[in-house]
Amino acid sequence: xxxxxxxFELGLEFHGHKCPAMPLGMRAAAAAMNALGAERSKDKELxxxxxxxxxxxxxxxxxxxxxxxxCTYGKGNIKKTYYGKMAFTLIDTKQQKAVRVQLKPEFxxxxxxxxxxxxxxxxxxxxxxxxxxxxxLVEGVMNRPEEEFLIVSPVFDYPFAKAKGVFDTDLCEICGxxxxxxxxxxxxxxxxxxPCAEKMK
Numbered sequence: 385x386x387x388x389x390x391x392f393e394l395g396l397e398f399h400g401h402k403c404p405a406m407p408l409g410m411r412a413a414a415a416a417m418n419a420l421g422a423e424r425s426k427d428k429e430l431x432x433x434x435x436x437x438x439x440x441x442x443x444x445x446x447x448x449x450x451x452x453x454x455c456t457y458g459k460g461n462i463k464k465t466y467y468g469k470m471a472f473t474l475i476d477t478k479q480q481k482a483v484r485v486q487l488k489p490e491f492x493x494x495x496x497x498x499x500x501x502x503x504x505x506x507x508x509x510x511x512x513x514x515x516x517x518x519x520x521l522v523e524g525v526m527n528r529p530e531e532e533f534l535i536v537s538p539v540f541d542y543p544f545a546k547a548k549g550v551f552d553t554d555l556c557e558i559c560g561x562x563x564x565x566x567x568x569x570x571x572x573x574x575x576x577x578x579p580c581a582e583k584m585k
Contacts, residue, residue, distance in 0.1 A: 409448020
């Protein structure tokens with residue numbers, strides 16, 4: 385059984401500062417993995433679809449998801465929909481099963497009224513928010529029963545076809561840089577990378 389607390393120090397080191405959103409992601413991810421009976425992803429056994437967006441409060445949630453699941457942008461097994469929701473779907477590609485987890489709306493609404501968020505609204509960097517404010521929130525997140533703040537869907541079927549990895553490269557005939565072939569475009573008879581192709585249009 386996945387326990388978020390076992391990865392807390394790793395998550396903190398990876399994320400860079402202490403805040404309540406990253407541990408929320410850890411707890412939510414652990415709940416998803418336990419629902420699926422899945423182990424942490426070494427390659428692409430798991431795929432995560434995060435519904436968060438950019439430039440909104442609590443985006444740190446995703447770093448907690450990554451810490452627990454092992455889904456990373458480098459491995460290519462995490463995507464963002466940019467819906468601006470505190471929710472995600474975790475897919476077990478071997479079982480072809482998935483689960484969706486979201487923060488309870490009323491719980492997240494209260495979190496956004498916390499002294500921590502008030503400090504952030506005033507422009508205080510997260511690492512500079514006093515520990516007297518941050519620590520109780522983080523401890524509350526790590527110790528709160530998950531049914532109090534998470535909605536975990538029933539496990540459902542999710543047919544998933546893994547894409548084949550691309551190993552072949554060629555040179556962009558405009559800038560001379562090496563590019564994976566599936567990203568080269570033909571512009572006026574020349575092989576062009578995406579930035580060069582856009583300049584030529």
